[in-house]
Amino acid sequence: xxxxxxxxxxxxxxxxxxxQRLRRDFADLPEGAPVRLAKPTSNLFRFRDDGDAPRLxxxxxxxxxxxxxxxxxAEVGGMTTYEDLVAATLPHGLMPTVVPQLRTITLGGAVxxxxxxxxxxxxGLPHEAVEEIEILTATGDTVVARRDNEHAxxxxxxxxxxxxxxxxxxxxxxxxxxxxxxxxRHLRFGGGREAMDALARICADSEYEGERVxxxxxxxxxxxxxYLTLASFTPSAPWTSDYTGHDIYYRSIPRYAGTGPGDxxxxxxxxxxxxxxxxxxxxxxxxxxxxxxxxxxxALKRSDVYRKLVALDRRTDFSxxxxxxxxxxxxxxxxxxxxxxxxxxxEFLDFFHEKIGMTPVWMCPLRLSxxxxxxxxxxxxxxxxxxxxxxxxxxxxxGMVPMTRGQRxxxxxxxxxxxxxxxxxxxxxxxxxxxxxxxxxRLYNGDAYGRLKRxxxxxxxxxxxxxxxxxxx
Numbered sequence: 001x002x003x004x005x006x007x008x009x010x011x012x013x014x015x016x017x018x019x020q021r022l023r024r025d026f027a028d029l030p031e032g033a034p035v036r037l038a039k040p041t042s043n044l045f046r047f048r049d050d051g052d053a054p055r056l057x058x059x060x061x062x063x064x065x066x067x068x069x070x071x072x073x074a075e076v077g078g079m080t081t082y083e084d085l086v087a088a089t090l091p092h093g094l095m096p097t098v099v100p101q102l103r104t105i106t107l108g109g110a111v112x113x114x115x116x117x118x119x120x121x122x123x124g125l126p127h128e129a130v131e132e133i134e135i136l137t138a139t140g141d142t143v144v145a146r147r148d149n150e151h152a153x154x155x156x157x158x159x160x161x162x163x164x165x166x167x168x169x170x171x172x173x174x175x176x177x178x179x180x181x182x183x184x185r186h187l188r189f190g191g192g193r194e195a196m197d198a199l200a201r202i203c204a205d206s207e208y209e210g211e212r213v214x215x216x217x218x219x220x221x222x223x224x225x226x227y228l229t230l231a232s233f234t235p236s237a238p239w240t241s242d243y244t245g246h247d248i249y250y251r252s253i254p255r256y257a258g259t260g261p262g263d264x265x266x267x268x269x270x271x272x273x274x275x276x277x278x279x280x281x282x283x284x285x286x287x288x289x290x291x292x293x294x295x296x297x298x299a300l301k302r303s304d305v306y307r308k309l310v311a312l313d314r315r316t317d318f319s320x321x322x323x324x325x326x327x328x329x330x331x332x333x334x335x336x337x338x339x340x341x342x343x344x345x346x347e348f349l350d351f352f353h354e355k356i357g358m359t360p361v362w363m364c365p366l367r368l369s370x371x372x373x374x375x376x377x378x379x380x381x382x383x384x385x386x387x388x389x390x391x392x393x394x395x396x397x398x399g400m401v402p403m404t405r406g407q408r409x410x411x412x413x414x415x416x417x418x419x420x421x422x423x424x425x426x427x428x429x430x431x432x433x434x435x436x437x438x439x440x441x442r443l444y445n446g447d448a449y450g451r452l453k454r455x456x457x458x459x460x461x462x463x464x465x466x467x468x469x470x471x472x473x
Contacts, residue, residue: 009064015060030054033054035138037058038059073172074172086268095175121391130174134168138460160383162469178233191226195363203216203342240265244269244276278398279398281399285309287306367390368380383444437470
């Protein structure tokens with residue numbers, strides 16, 4: 001059920017004043033002190049303790065500055081959550097071209113760390129809708145980067161830099177029109193190859209059985225039970241489903257698969273369909289138990305609440321100690337998103353079901369929307385080198401895998417990394433990574449990154465990408 005939300009807003013004059021204050025705060029940091037941001041939310045899964053390191057207050061950049069329905073653009077503070085951004089754009093009949101699944105992902109975070117959703121097969125990734133970025137660099141200066149100005153190299157190199165080249169303070173992004181409702185159809189497949197072949201055809205045509213397809217994603221519940229969900233904007237709906245109460249979205253997929261009318265949701269509820277139960281991860285907290293669900297407040301069925309519980313568990317070591325005293329095997333956290341070409345997606349699924357065995361698995365197709373001359377290293381976006389015209393499938397899996405005696409440390413995570421590399425894929429860096437430094441820079445274009453680092457952080461004030469994403473410093 002959609003709930004009207006009033007997003008925080010500031011005008012451009014307030015934004016300019018906030019930039020000046022932030023630059024003064026940056027200049028006041030002790031010489032050589034690490035630069036950290038004071039942020040109320042995070043969707044990273046590289047938990048670390050920063051101790052008493054000074055932090056820059058960036059709360060002034062967590063609001064929507066303006067929405068222009070005529071040009072279908074928005075000026076947005078870099079720390080603005082997608083929850084607030086969507087609340088500001090929907091009243092104008094508009095939405096961001098890609099809205100990552102979780103409410104508290106920030107626009108700046110999705111651009112510098114990459115984001116994806118079911119529109120990505122036609123609109124690409126969030127950074128492809130960015131027209132300009134105002135960035136606080138490691139020298140304390142601010143620059144405005146666009147595709148066609150003197151900071152174009154930073155514009156194209158910013159995605160997948162994870163705050164190691166600077167922080168976005170303001171972004172101008174393109175929006176797209178929406179209808180009030182979304183019609184969903186769930187298709188069942190009996191194997192990975194069949195599902196990947198169908199996914200390639202549907203994404204190439206952007207239609208299925210005569211109906212336009214605006215969104216595509218899917219779920220694998222096992223090697224012989226896979227579903228693709230095709231969703232389309234529609235101006236009206238005979239009914240709408242509500243998955244913020246007792247019903248659970250991912251459990252509805254098998255129920256509606258193959259039925260004539262399919263399912264209908266209000267557009268805002270569709271956008272946040274995965275957030276309520278953090279995909280399916282709320283089951284770890286008992287929230288999917290009917291008795292618990294009736295008592296769990298609707299306002300607390302949110303991904304950021306569950307993530308705080310995970311962080312508490314990591315700090316207290318509660319789960320590990322509980323398994324120890326109960327005599328149960330220890331478990332390895334496996335929280336990853338990876339991209340593999342659709343033509344090799346079935347291979348990855350076969351590997352995953354045989355060697356890992358975790359279910360469900362999210363499947364989301366993506367293709368770069370931006371066409372043009374290759375950038376540094378032969379790719380438009382050099383730090384996450386996806387090929388133009390190639391359809392990829394993002395596989396997301398988040399949970400715990402039982403370990404057996406004698407397995408190497410990070411056994412399952414390493415298996416996934418090795419298989420993704422073998423299949424010429426990529427791995428998102430929001431969670432733990434275990435690559436050697438040599439392999440990491442080969443996969444993530446260390447030459448291009450090094451040039452950007454020397455230009456925009458000549459004194460090494462910010463961590464480099466390897467130290468932050470693999471060293472977890």
